[in-house]
Amino acid sequence: MQTAAKIFVISGPSGSGKSTLLKRLFNDYPDTFGFSVSHTTRKPRPGEVNGKDYHFVEKANMEEEVSQGKFIESATFSGNMYGTSIKSVEDVVATGKVCMLDIDMQGVQSVKKTNLNPRYIFVQPPSMEILEQRLRSRGTEKEDAIQARLAASKQELEYASQKGAYDNVIINDDLTSAYQALVNAIFTKA
């Protein structure tokens, strides 16, 4: 089956259901999608393979490449840098797979400055109340992290409401319908 693009960007507030929808998609279409390999400055753990699990790089090199605009997103966690390079996305496409990028609003804005030309999909919660309920019942964050995610989600929703920000907006109310909308946005009937 044909896809509408070679690269898809999926974004949406934390708890809107991106992982849930993507898990189902990758399960139903196991051979279609590829994943970009992230960079990190942390040391490899036993068994981790350079270029497969991560691109393991030196901090100075990664900092330079980030400053040169070679990364879509990068962040530091406990002293180690992590990020997704533009090239790692192009490498997926070169293998013939469709690249799916699950990134936040900053990442979306950064991709828009590249020549990657993806399709942008936004996963929207039915309401802030339901988003809060889902985040709480997922039980993976403490109260302050939940509050931070809810605050960030207001900005994400505002950005998504701007004309042309996303190609498709999928409201994740009923999961089956949302999933069908995602499949329709990705695959073209050829």
Ligand SMILES: Nc1ncnc2c1ncn2[C@@H]1O[C@H](COP(=O)(O)OP(=O)(O)OP(=O)(O)O)[C@@H](O)[C@H]1O
């Ligand atoms: N349509 C739905 N109806 C009810 N619950 C849902 C629905 N979609 C997702 N959920 C539940 O909501 C919670 C948040 O979903 P999920 O973890 O997929 O969000 P996410 O967007 O990937 O979040 P994050 O960005 O934090 O990784 C999960 O517990 C999931 O099971």
